[in-house]
Amino acid sequence: MPKPKPKQKRVVSKRHQQQERRRFLRSAAMTAGVVTVSLLGYIPVVKGWVNRLRPPGALNEERFLASCIKCGQCVQVCPVNAIKLMDLESGFGNGTPYIDARAQACDFSCDGLQCVLACPTGTLTHDLNFPADTRMGIARLANPNKCLAMQGEGFKGQARGADYTGLLRYDEVDRWNPIRVSEHPYDLELCDLCVRQCPIEIRITQCAEVEPVEGKIERVAQKQGNECPPIHAIALEEVDGVMTPVIKEGCVGCGVCEMICPPEPAAIVIDVHPDREERRA
Protein backbone atom coordinates (compact mmCIF):
# COMPACT_ATOMS: atom_id res chain seq x y z
CA MET A 1 0.00 0.00 0.00
CA PRO A 2 1.35 3.38 -0.90
CA LYS A 3 1.95 5.59 2.09
CA PRO A 4 0.74 9.17 2.10
CA LYS A 5 3.40 10.86 0.05
CA PRO A 6 5.56 13.52 1.56
CA LYS A 7 4.61 16.68 -0.28
CA GLN A 8 7.68 17.63 -2.18
CA LYS A 9 7.86 21.18 -3.34
CA ARG A 10 9.28 20.96 -6.82
CA VAL A 11 11.71 23.65 -7.63
CA VAL A 12 10.37 25.17 -10.80
CA SER A 13 12.39 27.64 -12.75
CA LYS A 14 10.84 30.84 -13.95
CA ARG A 15 11.39 29.83 -17.54
CA HIS A 16 9.66 26.51 -16.96
CA GLN A 17 6.76 28.30 -15.31
CA GLN A 18 6.44 30.58 -18.30
CA GLN A 19 6.48 27.63 -20.67
CA GLU A 20 3.77 25.91 -18.66
CA ARG A 21 1.61 28.99 -18.75
CA ARG A 22 2.07 29.40 -22.48
CA ARG A 23 1.16 25.76 -23.02
CA PHE A 24 -1.96 26.13 -20.91
CA LEU A 25 -3.05 29.24 -22.81
CA ARG A 26 -2.46 27.57 -26.17
CA SER A 27 -4.45 24.53 -25.08
CA ALA A 28 -7.30 26.68 -23.81
CA ALA A 29 -7.30 28.70 -27.04
CA MET A 30 -7.37 25.53 -29.13
CA THR A 31 -10.28 24.05 -27.16
CA ALA A 32 -12.16 27.34 -27.29
CA GLY A 33 -11.55 27.50 -31.04
CA VAL A 34 -12.98 24.03 -31.67
CA VAL A 35 -16.01 24.70 -29.46
CA THR A 36 -16.61 28.01 -31.24
CA VAL A 37 -16.48 26.36 -34.66
CA SER A 38 -18.95 23.73 -33.50
CA LEU A 39 -21.29 26.40 -32.13
CA LEU A 40 -21.32 28.18 -35.50
CA GLY A 41 -23.60 25.29 -36.40
CA TYR A 42 -26.33 27.08 -34.45
CA ILE A 43 -26.63 29.84 -37.07
CA PRO A 44 -28.23 27.81 -39.88
CA VAL A 45 -30.65 26.30 -37.35
CA VAL A 46 -31.72 29.67 -35.93
CA LYS A 47 -32.02 31.14 -39.41
CA GLY A 48 -34.26 28.24 -40.40
CA TRP A 49 -32.05 27.18 -43.32
CA VAL A 50 -32.15 23.66 -41.96
CA ASN A 51 -35.95 23.44 -42.21
CA ARG A 52 -36.48 21.04 -45.04
CA LEU A 53 -38.71 18.13 -45.90
CA ARG A 54 -37.73 15.27 -43.58
CA PRO A 55 -38.38 11.54 -44.12
CA PRO A 56 -41.65 9.95 -42.96
CA GLY A 57 -42.16 9.77 -39.21
CA ALA A 58 -39.67 12.53 -38.43
CA LEU A 59 -40.10 14.09 -35.00
CA ASN A 60 -40.58 17.83 -34.63
CA GLU A 61 -37.55 19.64 -36.00
CA GLU A 62 -35.99 20.34 -32.61
CA ARG A 63 -36.43 16.79 -31.32
CA PHE A 64 -35.40 15.51 -34.71
CA LEU A 65 -32.04 17.29 -34.53
CA ALA A 66 -31.54 16.20 -30.91
CA SER A 67 -32.07 12.51 -31.57
CA CYS A 68 -30.63 11.85 -35.04
CA ILE A 69 -27.36 9.89 -34.76
CA LYS A 70 -26.46 10.75 -38.37
CA CYS A 71 -25.83 7.25 -39.59
CA GLY A 72 -27.80 7.37 -42.85
CA GLN A 73 -29.45 3.97 -42.46
CA CYS A 74 -32.68 5.58 -43.73
CA VAL A 75 -30.77 6.66 -46.85
CA GLN A 76 -29.63 3.12 -47.51
CA VAL A 77 -33.02 1.40 -47.38
CA CYS A 78 -34.99 3.84 -49.55
CA PRO A 79 -35.86 2.09 -52.86
CA VAL A 80 -36.16 5.38 -54.78
CA ASN A 81 -33.14 7.10 -53.12
CA ALA A 82 -35.33 9.96 -51.99
CA ILE A 83 -33.36 10.57 -48.79
CA LYS A 84 -30.15 12.59 -48.81
CA LEU A 85 -27.89 13.79 -46.01
CA MET A 86 -27.28 17.44 -45.20
CA ASP A 87 -23.78 18.87 -45.30
CA LEU A 88 -21.78 21.17 -43.04
CA GLU A 89 -23.45 24.36 -44.29
CA SER A 90 -26.58 23.24 -42.44
CA GLY A 91 -24.71 23.43 -39.12
CA PHE A 92 -26.24 21.14 -36.51
CA GLY A 93 -28.16 19.61 -39.38
CA ASN A 94 -24.92 18.17 -40.80
CA GLY A 95 -25.46 14.48 -41.56
CA THR A 96 -29.23 14.52 -40.98
CA PRO A 97 -31.61 13.17 -43.65
CA TYR A 98 -33.87 15.29 -45.87
CA ILE A 99 -35.87 14.92 -49.04
CA ASP A 100 -35.64 17.19 -52.06
CA ALA A 101 -39.11 16.45 -53.38
CA ARG A 102 -38.66 18.17 -56.74
CA ALA A 103 -35.64 15.95 -57.47
CA GLN A 104 -36.99 12.75 -55.94
CA ALA A 105 -40.02 12.52 -53.70
CA CYS A 106 -40.97 9.72 -51.36
CA ASP A 107 -43.57 7.65 -53.19
CA PHE A 108 -43.91 5.02 -50.47
CA SER A 109 -42.93 2.34 -52.95
CA CYS A 110 -41.27 0.45 -50.09
CA ASP A 111 -44.81 0.02 -48.67
CA GLY A 112 -43.48 -0.73 -45.19
CA LEU A 113 -41.91 2.65 -44.29
CA GLN A 114 -38.46 1.10 -44.46
CA CYS A 115 -36.69 4.28 -43.33
CA VAL A 116 -38.76 4.34 -40.16
CA LEU A 117 -37.92 0.71 -39.48
CA ALA A 118 -34.21 1.33 -40.13
CA CYS A 119 -33.91 4.32 -37.78
CA PRO A 120 -31.95 3.22 -34.67
CA THR A 121 -32.79 6.23 -32.52
CA GLY A 122 -36.53 6.73 -33.00
CA THR A 123 -35.88 9.99 -34.83
CA LEU A 124 -38.24 8.59 -37.43
CA THR A 125 -40.81 7.45 -34.93
CA HIS A 126 -42.17 3.93 -34.86
CA ASP A 127 -45.51 5.37 -33.77
CA LEU A 128 -46.80 5.27 -37.31
CA ASN A 129 -47.71 2.16 -39.26
CA PHE A 130 -48.82 3.26 -42.71
CA PRO A 131 -47.94 5.90 -45.26
CA ALA A 132 -51.26 7.63 -44.61
CA ASP A 133 -50.20 8.16 -40.97
CA THR A 134 -47.24 10.36 -41.90
CA ARG A 135 -47.32 14.13 -41.93
CA MET A 136 -44.07 15.31 -43.48
CA GLY A 137 -45.46 18.55 -44.80
CA ILE A 138 -48.45 19.71 -46.80
CA ALA A 139 -48.90 20.49 -50.49
CA ARG A 140 -49.80 24.01 -51.60
CA LEU A 141 -50.75 25.37 -54.99
CA ALA A 142 -47.99 27.94 -55.06
CA ASN A 143 -48.11 28.94 -58.72
CA PRO A 144 -51.70 28.58 -59.96
CA ASN A 145 -50.85 30.41 -63.16
CA LYS A 146 -48.43 27.58 -64.01
CA CYS A 147 -50.99 24.83 -63.40
CA LEU A 148 -51.86 23.11 -66.69
CA ALA A 149 -55.22 21.90 -65.40
CA MET A 150 -56.26 25.42 -64.46
CA GLN A 151 -55.39 26.59 -67.97
CA GLY A 152 -57.54 23.76 -69.27
CA GLU A 153 -54.50 22.11 -70.83
CA GLY A 154 -53.71 18.46 -71.19
CA PHE A 155 -50.28 16.86 -71.02
CA LYS A 156 -48.46 14.68 -73.49
CA GLY A 157 -44.97 13.24 -73.09
CA GLN A 158 -42.43 12.79 -70.32
CA ALA A 159 -43.58 14.65 -67.23
CA ARG A 160 -40.18 16.09 -66.40
CA GLY A 161 -38.36 15.70 -69.67
CA ALA A 162 -36.03 13.04 -71.03
CA ASP A 163 -33.09 13.79 -68.73
CA TYR A 164 -34.99 13.57 -65.48
CA THR A 165 -33.62 10.73 -63.35
CA GLY A 166 -36.35 10.60 -60.68
CA LEU A 167 -38.11 7.30 -60.02
CA LEU A 168 -41.69 6.36 -59.33
CA ARG A 169 -43.43 3.07 -58.89
CA TYR A 170 -46.13 2.39 -61.42
CA ASP A 171 -48.08 -0.60 -60.11
CA GLU A 172 -49.42 -1.43 -63.54
CA VAL A 173 -45.87 -1.56 -64.97
CA ASP A 174 -43.95 -3.25 -62.18
CA ARG A 175 -45.34 -3.84 -58.74
CA TRP A 176 -41.91 -4.22 -57.12
CA ASN A 177 -39.46 -2.00 -58.95
CA PRO A 178 -39.75 1.74 -59.38
CA ILE A 179 -38.88 2.99 -62.89
CA ARG A 180 -37.76 6.31 -64.27
CA VAL A 181 -40.49 8.85 -64.75
CA SER A 182 -38.93 9.55 -68.16
CA GLU A 183 -39.68 5.96 -69.18
CA HIS A 184 -43.37 6.45 -68.52
CA PRO A 185 -44.79 9.08 -70.87
CA TYR A 186 -48.35 10.31 -70.41
CA ASP A 187 -51.11 11.35 -72.77
CA LEU A 188 -53.76 13.26 -70.82
CA GLU A 189 -56.68 15.33 -72.08
CA LEU A 190 -56.57 17.40 -68.93
CA CYS A 191 -53.42 17.31 -66.81
CA ASP A 192 -54.18 15.64 -63.49
CA LEU A 193 -50.70 14.32 -62.71
CA CYS A 194 -50.63 15.58 -59.13
CA VAL A 195 -53.85 13.72 -58.36
CA ARG A 196 -53.14 10.70 -60.55
CA GLN A 197 -49.69 10.04 -59.03
CA CYS A 198 -50.54 10.89 -55.42
CA PRO A 199 -49.63 7.72 -53.46
CA ILE A 200 -52.48 8.32 -51.03
CA GLU A 201 -55.03 8.67 -53.84
CA ILE A 202 -53.63 5.59 -55.62
CA ARG A 203 -54.04 3.62 -52.41
CA ILE A 204 -57.61 4.82 -51.89
CA THR A 205 -58.51 3.75 -55.43
CA GLN A 206 -56.88 0.35 -54.96
CA CYS A 207 -58.69 -0.18 -51.69
CA ALA A 208 -62.01 0.65 -53.30
CA GLU A 209 -61.40 -1.73 -56.18
CA VAL A 210 -60.04 -4.72 -54.31
CA GLU A 211 -62.48 -7.46 -53.52
CA PRO A 212 -60.90 -10.42 -51.76
CA VAL A 213 -60.34 -12.94 -54.54
CA GLU A 214 -60.16 -16.64 -53.80
CA GLY A 215 -56.67 -18.06 -54.32
CA LYS A 216 -54.97 -14.70 -54.64
CA ILE A 217 -52.40 -13.73 -52.04
CA GLU A 218 -53.38 -10.57 -50.28
CA ARG A 219 -50.78 -8.00 -49.36
CA VAL A 220 -49.79 -8.23 -45.75
CA ALA A 221 -50.76 -4.68 -45.02
CA GLN A 222 -54.11 -5.12 -46.71
CA LYS A 223 -55.03 -7.92 -44.35
CA GLN A 224 -54.71 -5.54 -41.45
CA GLY A 225 -57.56 -3.59 -42.94
CA ASN A 226 -56.57 -0.14 -41.78
CA GLU A 227 -53.92 0.76 -44.30
CA CYS A 228 -56.55 2.20 -46.59
CA PRO A 229 -56.17 5.95 -46.19
CA PRO A 230 -59.28 7.24 -44.43
CA ILE A 231 -59.20 10.73 -45.96
CA HIS A 232 -58.43 12.03 -49.43
CA ALA A 233 -55.22 13.96 -50.00
CA ILE A 234 -55.87 15.84 -53.23
CA ALA A 235 -58.59 16.13 -55.83
CA LEU A 236 -59.22 18.00 -59.06
CA GLU A 237 -62.36 20.04 -58.41
CA GLU A 238 -64.20 22.79 -60.18
CA VAL A 239 -63.58 26.05 -58.38
CA ASP A 240 -65.17 29.17 -59.89
CA GLY A 241 -65.65 27.25 -63.12
CA VAL A 242 -61.98 26.24 -63.31
CA MET A 243 -60.66 22.72 -62.69
CA THR A 244 -58.27 23.19 -59.75
CA PRO A 245 -56.11 20.83 -57.66
CA VAL A 246 -57.49 21.09 -54.15
CA ILE A 247 -55.39 19.81 -51.26
CA LYS A 248 -57.31 17.84 -48.64
CA GLU A 249 -56.80 16.92 -45.00
CA GLY A 250 -55.27 13.58 -45.90
CA CYS A 251 -52.19 15.10 -47.59
CA VAL A 252 -49.05 13.64 -46.00
CA GLY A 253 -46.56 15.92 -47.74
CA CYS A 254 -44.66 13.14 -49.51
CA GLY A 255 -43.88 15.48 -52.41
CA VAL A 256 -44.85 13.32 -55.38
CA CYS A 257 -47.15 16.06 -56.72
CA GLU A 258 -44.29 18.57 -56.63
CA MET A 259 -42.01 16.02 -58.27
CA ILE A 260 -44.34 15.11 -61.13
CA CYS A 261 -45.68 18.62 -61.89
CA PRO A 262 -44.44 19.34 -65.46
CA PRO A 263 -44.07 23.15 -65.54
CA GLU A 264 -41.00 24.95 -64.22
CA PRO A 265 -41.26 26.07 -61.46
CA ALA A 266 -43.78 23.54 -60.24
CA ALA A 267 -47.34 24.78 -59.75
CA ILE A 268 -47.66 22.73 -56.59
CA VAL A 269 -45.03 22.58 -53.82
CA ILE A 270 -44.66 21.08 -50.35
CA ASP A 271 -44.63 23.33 -47.33
CA VAL A 272 -42.45 21.92 -44.58
CA HIS A 273 -44.00 21.53 -41.16
CA PRO A 274 -41.48 21.75 -38.31
CA ASP A 275 -44.25 20.66 -35.90
CA ARG A 276 -45.02 17.44 -37.73
CA GLU A 277 -45.79 15.50 -34.55
CA GLU A 278 -48.75 17.73 -33.71
CA ARG A 279 -50.09 17.37 -37.25
CA ARG A 280 -49.85 13.60 -36.96
CA ALA A 281 -51.68 13.58 -33.68
Added chain:
Amino acid sequence: MSGMKDSLAELFGRAPRRPHSDEISAEAHKLHASQKNDPDRIAAIHAELAHAALHKMPQKWRRRRWAVLIAVNLLFVVSYWLDIQLLEGALTGSRFVGFHMADLNSALQVTLAFKHMVLNLVIGTVTVFIMWWLLGGRTFCSWVCPYHLVAEWAEMIHLWLVKKKLVKDHPLDRKARNWSWMIFAVLAIVTGYTVFETISPTGIISRALIYGPGLALVWVFLLLLFEIFYSRRAWCRYLCPIGLTYGLVGATSPFRVRYNLESCFHEGECRKVCEVPHVLDLVIKGRATDLNVSLGADCTRCGRCVETCPTDSLNFKFKGLGDLL
Protein backbone atom coordinates in the same frame (compact mmCIF):
# COMPACT_ATOMS: atom_id res chain seq x y z
CA MET B 1 -5.36 -0.65 -6.84
CA SER B 2 -2.94 2.17 -7.35
CA GLY B 3 -2.27 0.93 -10.92
CA MET B 4 -5.88 1.56 -11.95
CA LYS B 5 -5.91 4.91 -10.17
CA ASP B 6 -2.78 6.02 -12.03
CA SER B 7 -4.10 4.67 -15.31
CA LEU B 8 -7.29 6.73 -14.96
CA ALA B 9 -5.45 9.82 -13.71
CA GLU B 10 -3.18 9.66 -16.77
CA LEU B 11 -6.22 9.19 -19.01
CA PHE B 12 -7.52 12.44 -17.54
CA GLY B 13 -4.29 14.25 -18.35
CA ARG B 14 -2.13 13.94 -15.25
CA ALA B 15 1.57 13.48 -15.92
CA PRO B 16 2.83 9.99 -15.08
CA ARG B 17 4.45 9.91 -11.65
CA ARG B 18 7.57 8.22 -10.39
CA PRO B 19 6.51 5.33 -8.15
CA HIS B 20 7.59 5.26 -4.52
CA SER B 21 10.10 2.62 -3.71
CA ASP B 22 7.63 0.73 -1.51
CA GLU B 23 5.29 0.37 -4.50
CA ILE B 24 7.95 -1.50 -6.44
CA SER B 25 8.07 -5.27 -6.05
CA ALA B 26 11.21 -6.91 -4.68
CA GLU B 27 12.05 -8.55 -8.02
CA ALA B 28 11.65 -5.31 -9.90
CA HIS B 29 13.80 -3.55 -7.31
CA LYS B 30 16.52 -6.08 -7.78
CA LEU B 31 16.39 -5.70 -11.52
CA HIS B 32 16.36 -1.91 -11.37
CA ALA B 33 19.46 -2.05 -9.20
CA SER B 34 21.37 -4.65 -11.20
CA GLN B 35 20.52 -3.51 -14.69
CA LYS B 36 23.20 -0.91 -14.83
CA ASN B 37 26.08 -3.30 -14.53
CA ASP B 38 25.19 -6.82 -15.53
CA PRO B 39 27.59 -7.63 -18.38
CA ASP B 40 25.82 -10.91 -19.23
CA ARG B 41 22.49 -9.17 -19.61
CA ILE B 42 23.91 -6.37 -21.68
CA ALA B 43 25.67 -8.87 -23.93
CA ALA B 44 22.45 -10.84 -24.29
CA ILE B 45 20.51 -7.75 -25.25
CA HIS B 46 23.14 -6.76 -27.76
CA ALA B 47 22.88 -10.20 -29.34
CA GLU B 48 19.12 -9.81 -29.47
CA LEU B 49 19.41 -6.38 -31.03
CA ALA B 50 21.69 -7.74 -33.74
CA HIS B 51 19.22 -10.54 -34.38
CA ALA B 52 16.28 -8.14 -34.41
CA ALA B 53 18.01 -5.85 -36.88
CA LEU B 54 18.15 -8.76 -39.32
CA HIS B 55 14.73 -10.28 -38.78
CA LYS B 56 12.40 -7.59 -37.54
CA MET B 57 9.56 -6.37 -39.70
CA PRO B 58 9.18 -2.96 -38.13
CA GLN B 59 5.81 -2.16 -39.72
CA LYS B 60 4.17 -5.50 -38.97
CA TRP B 61 1.41 -4.28 -36.69
CA ARG B 62 0.92 -1.05 -38.52
CA ARG B 63 0.25 -2.95 -41.74
CA ARG B 64 -2.19 -5.29 -40.06
CA ARG B 65 -3.92 -2.42 -38.32
CA TRP B 66 -4.26 -0.36 -41.49
CA ALA B 67 -5.62 -3.41 -43.26
CA VAL B 68 -8.25 -3.88 -40.55
CA LEU B 69 -9.11 -0.18 -40.44
CA ILE B 70 -9.50 0.06 -44.20
CA ALA B 71 -11.43 -3.22 -44.35
CA VAL B 72 -13.94 -2.13 -41.70
CA ASN B 73 -14.56 1.20 -43.38
CA LEU B 74 -14.72 -0.38 -46.82
CA LEU B 75 -17.22 -2.92 -45.53
CA PHE B 76 -19.60 -0.03 -44.81
CA VAL B 77 -19.04 1.36 -48.30
CA VAL B 78 -19.27 -1.94 -50.16
CA SER B 79 -22.26 -3.01 -48.11
CA TYR B 80 -24.18 0.04 -49.31
CA TRP B 81 -22.95 0.24 -52.88
CA LEU B 82 -23.41 -3.45 -53.61
CA ASP B 83 -26.54 -3.55 -51.48
CA ILE B 84 -25.43 -6.65 -49.59
CA GLN B 85 -26.69 -5.33 -46.23
CA LEU B 86 -23.81 -6.73 -44.23
CA LEU B 87 -22.87 -3.58 -42.37
CA GLU B 88 -25.49 -0.88 -42.85
CA GLY B 89 -25.24 2.72 -41.72
CA ALA B 90 -22.09 4.60 -40.76
CA LEU B 91 -19.64 4.47 -37.85
CA THR B 92 -21.94 6.59 -35.67
CA GLY B 93 -24.73 4.02 -35.87
CA SER B 94 -24.98 0.81 -37.82
CA ARG B 95 -26.40 -2.63 -38.15
CA PHE B 96 -24.09 -5.62 -38.53
CA VAL B 97 -26.09 -8.41 -40.22
CA GLY B 98 -29.17 -6.82 -38.73
CA PHE B 99 -27.78 -6.37 -35.22
CA HIS B 100 -27.74 -2.83 -33.86
CA MET B 101 -24.44 -1.09 -33.10
CA ALA B 102 -23.99 2.49 -31.92
CA ASP B 103 -20.83 4.50 -31.48
CA LEU B 104 -20.62 5.11 -27.74
CA ASN B 105 -19.84 8.81 -27.94
CA SER B 106 -22.53 9.47 -30.56
CA ALA B 107 -25.02 7.51 -28.47
CA LEU B 108 -24.00 9.56 -25.44
CA GLN B 109 -24.44 12.86 -27.32
CA VAL B 110 -27.86 11.81 -28.63
CA THR B 111 -28.99 10.64 -25.20
CA LEU B 112 -27.86 13.84 -23.48
CA ALA B 113 -29.49 16.02 -26.13
CA PHE B 114 -32.71 14.01 -26.52
CA LYS B 115 -32.96 12.98 -22.83
CA HIS B 116 -34.43 9.70 -23.95
CA MET B 117 -33.13 6.42 -25.30
CA VAL B 118 -35.16 4.09 -27.51
CA LEU B 119 -34.65 0.36 -27.11
CA ASN B 120 -32.74 -0.06 -30.38
CA LEU B 121 -30.18 2.50 -29.23
CA VAL B 122 -29.84 0.79 -25.85
CA ILE B 123 -29.19 -2.53 -27.60
CA GLY B 124 -26.66 -0.95 -29.94
CA THR B 125 -24.86 0.86 -27.14
CA VAL B 126 -24.63 -2.14 -24.82
CA THR B 127 -23.39 -4.38 -27.66
CA VAL B 128 -20.68 -1.94 -28.64
CA PHE B 129 -19.74 -1.29 -25.02
CA ILE B 130 -19.12 -4.98 -24.40
CA MET B 131 -17.29 -5.36 -27.69
CA TRP B 132 -14.86 -2.51 -27.04
CA TRP B 133 -14.41 -3.42 -23.40
CA LEU B 134 -13.23 -6.84 -24.55
CA LEU B 135 -11.06 -5.37 -27.30
CA GLY B 136 -9.44 -2.67 -25.22
CA GLY B 137 -11.49 0.54 -25.49
CA ARG B 138 -9.30 2.98 -27.37
CA THR B 139 -8.52 0.12 -29.74
CA PHE B 140 -11.42 1.73 -31.62
CA CYS B 141 -9.24 4.78 -32.24
CA SER B 142 -6.30 3.11 -33.92
CA TRP B 143 -7.99 0.08 -35.49
CA VAL B 144 -11.28 1.54 -36.76
CA CYS B 145 -11.45 5.35 -36.69
CA PRO B 146 -10.84 6.64 -40.23
CA TYR B 147 -9.59 9.99 -38.93
CA HIS B 148 -6.80 8.14 -37.11
CA LEU B 149 -5.50 6.84 -40.43
CA VAL B 150 -5.38 10.20 -42.19
CA ALA B 151 -3.92 11.71 -39.01
CA GLU B 152 -1.14 9.10 -39.15
CA TRP B 153 -0.34 10.21 -42.69
CA ALA B 154 -0.41 13.85 -41.57
CA GLU B 155 1.88 12.85 -38.71
CA MET B 156 4.40 11.43 -41.20
CA ILE B 157 4.46 14.78 -43.01
CA HIS B 158 4.73 16.59 -39.68
CA LEU B 159 7.68 14.46 -38.55
CA TRP B 160 9.42 14.95 -41.87
CA LEU B 161 8.99 18.72 -41.60
CA VAL B 162 10.27 18.62 -38.03
CA LYS B 163 13.31 16.69 -39.18
CA LYS B 164 13.93 19.33 -41.83
CA LYS B 165 13.54 21.93 -39.07
CA LEU B 166 10.71 23.59 -41.00
CA VAL B 167 8.13 23.25 -38.27
CA LYS B 168 8.20 22.76 -34.53
CA ASP B 169 5.88 20.55 -32.53
CA HIS B 170 3.92 22.36 -29.82
CA PRO B 171 2.94 19.83 -27.17
CA LEU B 172 -0.27 20.89 -25.50
CA ASP B 173 -2.09 20.11 -22.30
CA ARG B 174 -3.73 16.69 -22.34
CA LYS B 175 -6.31 17.98 -19.88
CA ALA B 176 -7.82 19.87 -22.82
CA ARG B 177 -9.55 16.63 -23.77
CA ASN B 178 -11.38 16.57 -20.44
CA TRP B 179 -12.56 20.11 -21.05
CA SER B 180 -13.75 19.34 -24.56
CA TRP B 181 -15.53 16.19 -23.32
CA MET B 182 -17.24 18.15 -20.56
CA ILE B 183 -18.09 21.16 -22.70
CA PHE B 184 -19.66 19.04 -25.44
CA ALA B 185 -21.59 16.95 -22.90
CA VAL B 186 -22.92 20.10 -21.23
CA LEU B 187 -23.70 21.68 -24.61
CA ALA B 188 -25.72 18.61 -25.62
CA ILE B 189 -27.73 18.78 -22.40
CA VAL B 190 -28.26 22.54 -22.43
CA THR B 191 -28.84 23.22 -26.13
CA GLY B 192 -30.58 19.96 -26.97
CA TYR B 193 -28.42 19.58 -30.07
CA THR B 194 -25.71 17.02 -30.67
CA VAL B 195 -23.21 19.84 -31.09
CA PHE B 196 -20.12 17.64 -31.21
CA GLU B 197 -21.52 15.45 -33.98
CA THR B 198 -21.53 18.49 -36.26
CA ILE B 199 -17.74 18.62 -36.27
CA SER B 200 -16.76 15.05 -35.38
CA PRO B 201 -14.16 14.12 -38.02
CA THR B 202 -14.87 10.43 -37.40
CA GLY B 203 -18.53 10.81 -38.38
CA ILE B 204 -17.72 13.21 -41.20
CA ILE B 205 -15.17 10.92 -42.86
CA SER B 206 -17.26 7.81 -42.34
CA ARG B 207 -20.28 9.45 -44.00
CA ALA B 208 -18.13 10.94 -46.75
CA LEU B 209 -16.81 7.48 -47.62
CA ILE B 210 -20.27 5.93 -47.70
CA TYR B 211 -22.54 8.69 -49.02
CA GLY B 212 -20.05 10.77 -50.95
CA PRO B 213 -17.75 13.66 -50.05
CA GLY B 214 -18.99 17.09 -49.05
CA LEU B 215 -18.11 20.46 -47.65
CA ALA B 216 -17.60 18.97 -44.17
CA LEU B 217 -14.30 17.47 -45.35
CA VAL B 218 -12.89 21.00 -45.38
CA TRP B 219 -13.08 20.99 -41.58
CA VAL B 220 -11.21 17.67 -41.45
CA PHE B 221 -8.60 19.13 -43.77
CA LEU B 222 -8.14 22.15 -41.50
CA LEU B 223 -7.64 19.86 -38.51
CA LEU B 224 -4.95 17.97 -40.42
CA LEU B 225 -3.20 21.21 -41.38
CA PHE B 226 -3.17 22.19 -37.71
CA GLU B 227 -1.57 18.86 -36.86
CA ILE B 228 1.00 19.07 -39.65
CA PHE B 229 2.15 22.60 -38.98
CA TYR B 230 1.51 23.19 -35.31
CA SER B 231 0.95 20.31 -32.97
CA ARG B 232 1.58 16.61 -33.60
CA ARG B 233 -1.59 14.48 -33.55
CA ALA B 234 -3.40 17.34 -31.76
CA TRP B 235 -6.98 16.14 -32.32
CA CYS B 236 -6.44 12.58 -31.10
CA ARG B 237 -4.16 13.57 -28.24
CA TYR B 238 -5.72 16.70 -26.84
CA LEU B 239 -9.24 17.15 -28.13
CA CYS B 240 -11.24 14.15 -29.22
CA PRO B 241 -13.96 13.28 -26.67
CA ILE B 242 -14.53 9.97 -28.47
CA GLY B 243 -11.04 8.91 -27.36
CA LEU B 244 -11.78 9.72 -23.74
CA THR B 245 -15.09 7.85 -23.86
CA TYR B 246 -13.45 4.73 -25.26
CA GLY B 247 -10.51 5.16 -22.89
CA LEU B 248 -12.90 4.89 -19.96
CA VAL B 249 -14.58 1.85 -21.51
CA GLY B 250 -11.23 0.11 -21.88
CA ALA B 251 -9.89 1.06 -18.44
CA THR B 252 -10.62 -2.43 -17.10
CA SER B 253 -10.24 -4.27 -20.39
CA PRO B 254 -8.50 -7.65 -20.43
CA PHE B 255 -6.76 -6.70 -23.68
CA ARG B 256 -3.59 -4.68 -23.14
CA VAL B 257 -0.04 -4.08 -24.19
CA ARG B 258 2.21 -5.58 -21.53
CA TYR B 259 5.68 -4.37 -20.70
CA ASN B 260 8.38 -6.77 -19.58
CA LEU B 261 11.07 -5.18 -17.45
CA GLU B 262 13.54 -8.07 -17.64
CA SER B 263 14.24 -7.77 -21.34
CA CYS B 264 13.97 -3.98 -21.62
CA PHE B 265 17.08 -1.98 -22.46
CA HIS B 266 15.41 1.40 -21.86
CA GLU B 267 16.27 2.74 -25.28
CA GLY B 268 13.00 4.62 -25.53
CA GLU B 269 12.31 3.75 -29.17
CA CYS B 270 8.73 2.96 -28.18
CA ARG B 271 8.07 6.42 -26.81
CA LYS B 272 9.16 8.06 -30.03
CA VAL B 273 6.48 6.33 -32.11
CA CYS B 274 3.67 6.33 -29.55
CA GLU B 275 0.64 8.54 -30.08
CA VAL B 276 0.12 8.71 -26.31
CA PRO B 277 3.70 8.48 -25.00
CA HIS B 278 2.74 9.12 -21.38
CA VAL B 279 1.44 5.53 -21.17
CA LEU B 280 4.99 4.40 -21.90
CA ASP B 281 6.66 6.40 -19.14
CA LEU B 282 6.81 3.15 -17.18
CA VAL B 283 9.60 1.93 -19.46
CA ILE B 284 11.86 4.67 -18.12
CA LYS B 285 14.56 3.30 -15.87
CA GLY B 286 13.33 2.78 -12.32
CA ARG B 287 9.64 3.33 -13.13
CA ALA B 288 8.27 -0.18 -13.57
CA THR B 289 6.68 -1.44 -10.36
CA ASP B 290 6.89 -5.11 -11.32
CA LEU B 291 8.53 -7.45 -13.82
CA ASN B 292 5.43 -7.32 -16.01
CA VAL B 293 3.27 -4.21 -16.14
CA SER B 294 0.29 -3.41 -18.37
CA LEU B 295 0.02 -0.06 -20.11
CA GLY B 296 -2.68 2.37 -18.99
CA ALA B 297 -6.18 3.06 -20.27
CA ASP B 298 -5.13 5.79 -22.71
CA CYS B 299 -3.16 3.23 -24.78
CA THR B 300 -4.81 2.72 -28.19
CA ARG B 301 -3.33 -0.78 -28.64
CA CYS B 302 -2.00 0.35 -32.01
CA GLY B 303 1.05 -1.88 -31.74
CA ARG B 304 3.57 0.73 -32.88
CA CYS B 305 5.62 0.13 -29.71
CA VAL B 306 5.24 -3.63 -30.04
CA GLU B 307 6.70 -3.65 -33.54
CA THR B 308 9.31 -1.00 -32.77
CA CYS B 309 10.78 -2.39 -29.53
CA PRO B 310 14.16 -3.90 -30.44
CA THR B 311 14.06 -6.32 -27.51
CA ASP B 312 10.46 -7.55 -27.70
CA SER B 313 9.70 -6.13 -24.28
CA LEU B 314 6.25 -4.94 -25.29
CA ASN B 315 3.57 -7.39 -26.37
CA PHE B 316 -0.17 -7.72 -26.80
CA LYS B 317 -1.69 -9.64 -23.97
CA PHE B 318 -5.23 -10.88 -23.45
CA LYS B 319 -5.70 -11.65 -19.79
CA GLY B 320 -6.38 -15.36 -19.43
CA LEU B 321 -5.48 -16.22 -23.00
CA GLY B 322 -1.68 -16.10 -22.85
CA ASP B 323 0.51 -14.10 -25.18
CA LEU B 324 -0.83 -12.89 -28.48
CA LEU B 325 2.14 -13.22 -30.82
